[in-house]
Amino acid sequence: MERPNAVTFRGEPLTLVGNELKPGDPAPDATVIRHDLTPVNIHAYKGHTLLISVVPSIDTSVCSAQTKRFNEEAANLPESVKVLTISMDLPFAQKRFCGAENIDKIEVLSDHREGAFGQAYGTLVKELRILSRAVFVVDPQGIIRYVEYVPEITNHPNYEAALNAVRELIS
Numbered sequence: 268m269e270r271p272n273a274v275t276f277r278g279e280p281l282t283l284v285g286n287e288l289k290p291g292d293p294a295p296d297a298t299v300i301r302h303d304l305t306p307v308n309i310h311a312y313k314g315h316t317l318l319i320s321v322v323p324s325i326d327t328s329v330c331s332a333q334t335k336r337f338n339e340e341a342a343n344l345p346e347s348v349k350v351l352t353i354s355m356d357l358p359f360a361q362k363r364f365c366g367a368e369n370i371d372k373i374e375v376l377s378d379h380r381e382g383a384f385g386q387a388y389g390t391l392v393k394e395l396r397i398l399s400r401a402v403f404v405v406d407p408q409g410i411i412r413y414v415e416y417v418p419e420i421t422n423h424p425n426y427e428a429a430l431n432a433v434r435e436l437i438s
Contacts, residue, residue: 269283270283270284270285270389273399274392274399274400274416274418274419274420275418275420276395276419277421278419281392281394281395281420282393282394283392283399284389285386285388286389288388288389288403289411289414290412290414291410292410293409293410293411294317294409294410295309295387295388296308296309296310296387297383297384297386297388298383298384299377299378299383300358300376300377300378300379300380301374301376301377302359302361302362302375303358309384312349312351313408315347315348315407316347316348316349316405316406316407316433317348317349317403318337318348318350318402318404319404320334320337320350320352320353320402320424320429321352321353321390321399321400321402322352322353322398323398323400325352325354325356325360325361325364325375326364329400329422329423330354331364331368332423333352333423333424334352334364334368334370334373335370336426337352338370338371338373339372340430341372342372344433345437347407347437348437350374351373351375351376353377353384354377354397355377355379355385355397355398361376378398384398388403399416399420400416400417401414401424402417402425403415404429404432406436407436412432413428413429413432
């Protein structure tokens with residue numbers, strides 16, 4: 268499914284591929300790639316509260332800030348919470364970024380091969396073949412409890428709303 272004009276990039280309308288997810292939906296499974304090129308399925312995290320931070324590219328200022336912010340916040344969350352950042356960046360670039368920026372509390376994963384995550388979560392930007400900015404919180408049973416599709420890709424997500432959704436699940 269395509270969603271024309273679902274987001275903008277510097278004011279220009281873009282099309283998102285995939286269904287728009289809502290709280291209460293089951294979290295779709297998708298395979299993404301770790302730094303060492305091994306695949307991992309999103310459902311492998313079932314049993315944990317999951318915060319999924321989706322960014323267009325870690326090499327941009329807002330994406331970098333978003334990744335750093337969630338890495339800092341992850342240090343204050345229990346081990347039962349897993350924080351993932353997913354982008355279309357190559358795993359090699361993600362590994363370099365994480366090393367340079369001391370990103371060590373979250374997992375940074377790549378959707379570059381097939382865009383399977385982007386299609387499953389409705390964040391794949393058709394025109395640019397990148398992921399749009401979004402945040403998902405999934406409970407341990409695999410049900411989505413919080414969704415934010417950031418309407419303008421260059422804007423920050425609502426960090427506090429996402430973190431509050433996580434805190435509600437772990438309290």
